[in-house]
Every structure is written in C-alpha cells, then in structure tokens.
Amino acid sequence: MTAYEGNNGVDKGNSPKKRKDNLHTDESRDSYLNQKPATEPAQCPVCGNIYANKRWYRSDQYDLSEDESGLSFMCPGCRKVKDNYYYGELRIGGSFLKNHRQEISGLIQNEVHRRQEKNPLSKLVEVEVERNEETARGEVIFHTTNAKLAELLGRALENAFGGELEVQKSEPITRVNWWRDKKIE
C-alpha cells in the first residue's frame, strides 16, 4: 500500500492527525483538483474529459466546437490513475463473487459511468485480485479516485444483491467492504 506515500508532497502539510473525524471532506484537501489548465477549453488526452466554465465535463456532456480545438491537459482523474493515487477502496470477497463475476463487474462499470455524470473525475484507479491460498478465495479490490465513488459502488452492490456493507470513513482513505457469504477479515 503505497498510494498515500510517495505522493510527491501533494499533501501540503495537512496532517491527517490534526483533523477532526467529522471533517472528512477528502476533496477539500485533494490538491489534484487544484491543477487546472492555463486556458480553456482544454481536453484530457487520456479520457477526453473537457475543462470549460471552470469545471470538468465528461466528453459527452460538452460540445467542443471545431474551432475550439482546446488545450491538451490531463484531467485530475487520469493523473491519479497514472500516479496510482486513490481516496477510496472497495473490497469484495466470498464465493458469491466467484460465481457472479460478470454481473458484478458490469454493475461496477455502469455505476462508475453514472457517477461520472456528476463528477467526471470519478474513476477506478486500479483493480486488484488478491489470492488467499488458505481459503482459495479471491478477493477483488477496487481503488477509486475519490472516497464517494467507493461508497456508492458498495451501496449499489448492496442494493442489487443484498449482503453486508461496511463503510469505514477514515483519513486519508475510505474503505468499503461488501460481502454476501463470508465476512471479509
């Protein structure tokens, strides 16, 4: 787990220890969001997000006219993916996962897409499959660019399939566990 370490000083000295628990507003201390293009419109060369009117749009939410070719500027979402930097973690385990892998994966993709309508910088940073040799149980871990996305994905799984959901909001990473048949340790 090195996502928060090696963050190239983006923390700007906001020590998590000094923060009160009820001030969990990860995005207020998310310095990636302060990185803005010098001129607008600008377009992310990786995902096509467009920066205009001082905010980011998903490429299908904004019409870049032909004479507005736009500056090329990587959006903060893609920058986090590139840096493997995340604020949310969703962990799914148990045999239910094994037998419903495709459904779960489809649901997660849809939910990410839906969330991007509100926040185009919501992305999966990494998907990791963890193998537990003793139980022969593969857990899947999703890292997300913001805490809210991990929480929404967990709630979407709970709504679709029932099961148990655990949301631990903590600094700097919100951890969400969802399982159907066996609690994640």
Ligand SMILES: [Zn+2]
């Ligand atoms: Zn992008």
